[in-house]
Amino acid sequence: MLEYYKEILNYVSKLVGDKESAKDIAQETFVRVMELDSNKQINRSFLYKTARNIVIDELRKNKKFSHVEFLEETYSIPKYEQPDEIVIEDNQYKNLMKIVNTLPSRSKEAFIFHAIDGYSRKEIAEIMGISQNAVEKHITRATKKLQEKLTNKVGQLER
Template sequence: MADAGDLLGVTDSDKAALLGLYEEKRANLVRFFAARLGSRAEAEDLVQDLFIRISGMEAVGPVENPSALLHRIGSNLMLDRLRSQKRSGNRDNDWRAVNTTLVAGQEIADEPSADEVVAGRQRLKALVEAIEDLPEKTRQAFQLHKLDGHSHVETARRMGISVSTVEKHISSALKTLTRRLR
């Protein structure tokens, strides 16, 4: 998902002003996002991601309302974070539904059969090979985000590319891996 940071560039002086405004409003931003996320720690992480996003913005044109831009970028980062958490929760619930049995109100993990263990190892080996066959940048973005757990913003910063490029690499990796592992 593109956000204001991808769509609107800033001049170097506007970038400095944005960073100054960020420093000035940081505590307010944390409170603002903590109220929406229900967690001060999550809000701190989000505001840090906001700083990274602002720091990485390229110079293009002037910013008319810097405060609104900070809130817009932060809100988009928050939405991305919430969507990611929802997808992760859904994956966990799906896994639990398939791999556990409810006995007397307690979830008990099902033990796999020997054939399931062998099949699982073969699938894992095929997955590792498929990941190794991805183009270098696509593999790097996939590993940083999906395997190492970095956000799209952090992955972009580490790779020196835009967030939208990270999203494209990850999408490409997922399509390729899904196609190969069917």
């Protein structure tokens, strides 16, 4: 079960945007799970659900986590030869992450698992505790919403 610690920590970090809080929540996840009946086999999806529930509890209590800042730190921007290309790419990335963070929470979660982390729809369904069909709907909605917002943003720039 502890082999999933780093995976759970990364997941929680993406949700809360604060590294220290993520460590605390990941640790709390494993403490809670270990306090359960030790004869029962704990699977990966149960760990994700437990972590997600703790995150929700913390968000309700604190309302302090910033998703954008941590995501910008976590996912590195490709390095180019010219400094102006780096600045342009960095700005595009920041703008995209701001838009991603406006998505409804379940759609955002499914989209990040799929587009950024590279999980399959089946894996996402298991982690989120929903059907593959529901995962597909969340990803489709998120993609359409992102396309709309990006199209609007480009339209505003062209004016």
